[in-house]
Amino acid sequence: MTDAIQFISLRTSVRPRVAVVLGSGLGAFAETLEEQTEIPYSQIPGWPQSTAVGHAGKLVIGMVEGVPVAALSGRAHLYEGYTALQAVYGLRVLRSLGAETVVLTNAAGGIQPAWRPGTLVLISDHINLLGQSPLSGPNDESLGLRFPDMSEAYSRRLREVSREAGKSLGLELPEGVYAALPGPSYETPAEIRYLRAIGADLVGMSTVPETIAANHMGMKVLGISCVTNHAAGVIDQKLDHKEVLEVGERMKGTLIELLRRTIPRLV
Ligand code: HPA
Numbered sequence: 006m007t008d009a010i011q012f013i014s015l016r017t018s019v020r021p022r023v024a025v026v027l028g029s030g031l032g033a034f035a036e037t038l039e040e041q042t043e044i045p046y047s048q049i050p051g052w053p054q055s056t057a058v059g060h061a062g063k064l065v066i067g068m069v070e071g072v073p074v075a076a077l078s079g080r081a082h083l084y085e086g087y088t089a090l091q092a093v094y095g096l097r098v099l100r101s102l103g104a105e106t107v108v109l110t111n112a113a114g115g116i117q118p119a120w121r122p123g124t125l126v127l128i129s130d131h132i133n134l135l136g137q138s139p140l141s142g143p144n145d146e147s148l149g150l151r152f153p154d155m156s157e158a159y160s161r162r163l164r165e166v167s168r169e170a171g172k173s174l175g176l177e178l179p180e181g182v183y184a185a186l187p188g189p190s191y192e193t194p195a196e197i198r199y200l201r202a203i204g205a206d207l208v209g210m211s212t213v214p215e216t217i218a219a220n221h222m223g224m225k226v227l228g229i230s231c232v233t234n235h236a237a238g239v240i241d242q243k244l245d246h247k248e249v250l251e252v253g254e255r256m257k258g259t260l261i262e263l264l265r266r267t268i269p270r271l272v
Pocket of ligand 1: 115191209210235237249
């Protein structure tokens, strides 16, 4: 990781305070950073490449309303063959560069029937069904504790801040519990009924490794899901990645505005 930190430090003097991870089809925010430096993941030592369609695969560092921000446009998923540890590599590098807060965005299936595609939801908690943790193996004491607390994994205060920012845009921003499954197949209707029974409101294939690693490192987390589709079996319709990307594309302006109004209040 030292090589990656040094590589990035030499390309920009901006030291990010907020990291933003952009989910499937949600990369457009990165283009709005002021005074930006763009670095393709392929150039950074040790950085996992993102191969998923809808993920650009670049780090963009710049400013939002005077706040230094690093945006990860594209992330590594378990379904690409990466481990949960590899999935948090970028976040750990950004933590070392100074980021204290991370905003994790994702595309998710809505288990709550009332959430139509295009609804933005604040993640209040998660259920890890990935079968993996980024913290498996020897603990690096310089990063955090062996057994980190997860009782407020998604900061209550940051949710409040984002809800206020959303209000100024006329957004309601309901809260929900995000369940992470490894994918890449979408869930079956039976799996969605199971997830609803155990308390999940949203389902996706990312975010949880980063939330665990962020809490381990003492970072504050804000999680925002863009509901791109009703989860399997909620309505009588098949799931399609094209729809996921289309809804992300349709919501990008709103998400950009929400992020731009939220970020200055996070630091
Ligand atoms: N399931 C899992 N991941 C997803 C979904 C879904 O329905 N929609 C977007 N990402």
